Amino acid sequence: xxxxxxxxxxGTGKTTVAVNLALTLMETESVYLLDCDVEExxxxxxxxxxxxxxxxxxxxxxxxxxxQCNECGRCGETxxxxxxxxxxxxxxxxHELCHGCGGCALLCPTGAIREEPLEIGVVEWGHAGxxxxxxxxxxxxxxxxxxxxxxxxxxxxxxxxxxxxIIDAPPGTSCPVVASVSGSDFCLxxxxxxxxxxxxxxxxxxxxxxxxxxxxxxINRAGLGNGGLVDYCRAENIxxxxxxxxxxxxxxxxxxxxxxxxxxxEIRKILQDLWHAVCVSAERV
Amino acid sequence: MxxxxxxxxxxGTGKTTIVGAFAxxxxxxxxxxxxxxxxxxxDAADLHLIxxxxxxxxxxxxxxxxxxxxxxxxDNCGECAKVCRFDAIAMHEESIKIExxxxxxCAVCFHICPSQAINMKDVIAGHWFVSDTIYGPLVHAxxxxxxxxxxxxxxxxxxxxRRIAETRGSRLIICDGPPGVGCPVISSMSGVDLxxxxxxxxxxxxxxxxxxxxxxxxxxxxVVVCINKYDLDYKISRxxxxxxxxxxxxxxxxxxxxxxxxxxxxxxEPIISPDLTSGKSESPAANATRQxxxxxxxRLSL
Numbered sequence: 250x251x252x253x254x255x256x257x258x259x260g261t262g263k264t265t266v267a268v269n270l271a272l273t274l275m276e277t278e279s280v281y282l283l284d285c286d287v288e289e290x291x292x293x294x295x296x297x298x299x300x301x302x303x304x305x306x307x308x309x310x311x312x313x314x315x316x317q318c319n320e321c322g323r324c325g326e327t328x329x330x331x332x333x334x335x336x337x338x339x340x341x342x343x344h345e346l347c348h349g350c351g352g353c354a355l356l357c358p359t360g361a362i363r364e365e366p367l368e369i370g371v372v373e374w375g376h377a378g379x380x381x382x383x384x385x386x387x388x389x390x391x392x393x394x395x396x397x398x399x400x401x402x403x404x405x406x407x408x409x410x411x412x413x414x415i416i417d418a419p420p421g422t423s424c425p426v427v428a429s430v431s432g433s434d435f436c437l438x439x440x441x442x443x444x445x446x447x448x449x450x451x452x453x454x455x456x457x458x459x460x461x462x463x464x465x466x467x468i469n470r471a472g473l474g475n476g477g478l479v480d481y482c483r484a485e486n487i488x489x490x491x492x493x494x495x496x497x498x499x500x501x502x503x504x505x506x507x508x509x510x511x512x513x514x515e516i517r518k519i520l521q522d523l524w525h526a527v528c529v530s531a532e533r534v
Numbered sequence: 535m536x537x538x539x540x541x542x543x544x545x546g547t548g549k550t551t552i553v554g555a556f557a558x559x560x561x562x563x564x565x566x567x568x569x570x571x572x573x574x575x576x577d578a579a580d581l582h583l584i585x586x587x588x589x590x591x592x593x594x595x596x597x598x599x600x601x602x603x604x605x606x607x608x609d610n611c612g613e614c615a616k617v618c619r620f621d622a623i624a625m626h627e628e629s630i631k632i633e634x635x636x637x638x639x640c641a642v643c644f645h646i647c648p649s650q651a652i653n654m655k656d657v658i659a660g661h662w663f664v665s666d667t668i669y670g671p672l673v674h675a676x677x678x679x680x681x682x683x684x685x686x687x688x689x690x691x692x693x694x695x696r697r698i699a700e701t702r703g704s705r706l707i708i709c710d711g712p713p714g715v716g717c718p719v720i721s722s723m724s725g726v727d728l729x730x731x732x733x734x735x736x737x738x739x740x741x742x743x744x745x746x747x748x749x750x751x752x753x754x755x756x757v758v759v760c761i762n763k764y765d766l767d768y769k770i771s772r773x774x775x776x777x778x779x780x781x782x783x784x785x786x787x788x789x790x791x792x793x794x795x796x797x798x799x800x801x802x803e804p805i806i807s808p809d810l811t812s813g814k815s816e817s818p819a820a821n822a823t824r825q826x827x828x829x830x831x832x833r834l835s836l
Contacts (some may be wrong), residue, residue, distance in 0.1 A: 253535075257705055258578055259544065259546045259713040260544060288714035288715045288716045288719075289713070289715065289738075289808055290715055291742070294741060327642075327645055329598055329599075329639050329641050330640070348700045349619060349637065350642050351642065352640055352641065352645065356642075356645055357611050387716060389745060389748045389749050390720075390749060390752050391716075392717035392720050393805065394714075394717070395714070400810040419685075419714060420577075420713050422677070423677055423684045423718075423747055424681070424682040424684075425579045426577075426680075427635055427680045427696075431635070442800070443799045443800050443803035444801075445550070445580045445582050445799065448578075449578040449580065456679050457750060460635065460680065471619070473796060474798060474799075497766075501766060504736040504737075504767040505737065505770070534831070
């Protein structure tokens with residue numbers, strides 16, 4: 250079972266829910282926690298896993314042999330990402346823009362282009378207690394998060410069969426989030442009762458519906474205000490699966506990298522109930 | 535003309551709240567001039583919730599063209615599926631299907647198809663808007679659901695903001711940045727005059743600030759730091775100060791945790807009243823934001 254945790258708005262508590270849900274479930278289930286927020290991975294700060302291995306994530310980028318180039322300009326015409334620019338025999342390449350589609354190398358009539366792996370990030374894995382933790386880290390300055398997200402999921406794919414995989418997704422609704430959430434059995438959308446939380450929740454709902462993933466809402470900082478959140482969920486027929494109350498003591502615990510369920514038994518109970526609700530919603534009781 | 539970017543790495547540290555307050559303060563500082571506001575968080579734009587704009591102009595944003603298949607011409611040879619590196623093309627028994635969400639628009643399938651059965655079609659990947667607010671013009675955008683190319687849309691927003699600023703002789707553009715360190719952040723950061731990193735005293739806030747600082751350093755952008763909710767954890771706030779000191783970054787503000795901010799957020803209102811002359815006493819956070827603003831103007835020589 251794969252559960253992704255997304256939000257639209259940043260800072261609503263995705264990582265808090267992901268980490269504490271993993272810690273709650275580790276006693277009864279085999280748990281994988283995949284941190285797919287590869288731009289700013291944070292789950293490890295709370296899990297403090299023992300690192301056991303890592304692998305580079307690369308994108309194949311073009312290297313041009315100008316000796317073999319016949320100046321046809323085909324590479325520049327075909328590249329949709331403006332990552333290769335032929336100026337006569339001199340061909341400029343912009344590897345940071347390259348998506349690694351392989352088009353230029355494939356279509357070059359003289360075979361003047363070969364591909365070399367460019368490192369854009371790293372996948373690291375290890376254990377925190379019985380939790381298997383895998384995260385990706387986008388190399389600073391590299392713009393392309395989705396290949397790193399896919400690498401994290403691929404690393405887990407065959408190992409996590411039969412386990413509960415919890416995916417901590419990045420904020421937003423665009424390609425890195427889609428790469429994280431797609432293929433999940435269930436998605437938890439974490440939001441907060443403010444106009445911002447509500448607005449970004451509506452965007453996230455559009456996204457998960459587009460992906461055809463079953464989902465429910467977790468309200469974090471409940472009690473802060475209403476912001477029309479409950480009305481919206483009711484009108485859209487979206488289940489509210491958990492409410493985590495607003496309390497400064499939780500914020501203080503989070504700040505230090507603390508684990509809420511270890512300090513506050515009421516949070517453990519909320520997450521146990523959440524898990525049960527997810528199983529019911531995902532029809533896996 | 536100067537461009538200020540407010541950014542954070544981690545989401546939810548208070549970027550938009552601070553930009554919302556700056557909008558009012560800018561109007562107060564430059565009453566006779568136009569300050570242009572730009573929301574570069576095109577994935578989950580929120581600034582409009584505080585600034586309450588009326589949209590004057592809506593523009594379509596075209597991302598990369600996406601592949602579609604013409605079943606009448608397709609002879610199921612499967613060459614396209616072999617070359618697609620994004621797993622966007624699936625062979626079924628009867629037909630070949632392209633999954634639009636996975637298609638990155640590279641067009642390799644289009645070039646390789648022996649039957650010319652693949653077309654590259656324009657896709658509206660979002661919209662961007664030019665709006666009026668009581669503080670000045672706002673350029674903002676909405677990326678389509680599950681779309682790519684947020685970086686390119688950020689560029690459109692910034693280009694329009696600059697154009698308006700030039701036409702109106704503005705001194706300042708204030709940009710609300712996206713979270714993370716990836717493509718939309720890189721597009722937001724290139725060429726700005728000053729990046730204000732808003733962090734919070736949490737281990738995640740610090741971790742993300744450090745990564746963002748490394749990125750900004752690579753762009754040669756001047757960086758200053760402000761700690762929001764600094765009194766949530768004094769020790770981590772001291773750690774941030776120490777990080778700034780050792781990296782020669784100026785700490786330009788500290789904003790306390792303040793119930794008044796929470797109340798304003800819940801109402802979707804700015805933490806600094808639009809009517810600055812009302813003489814209403816301000817909350818501690820509003821006061822601290824005012825000091826932060828003065829420091830920012832100083833940095834920008836405005």
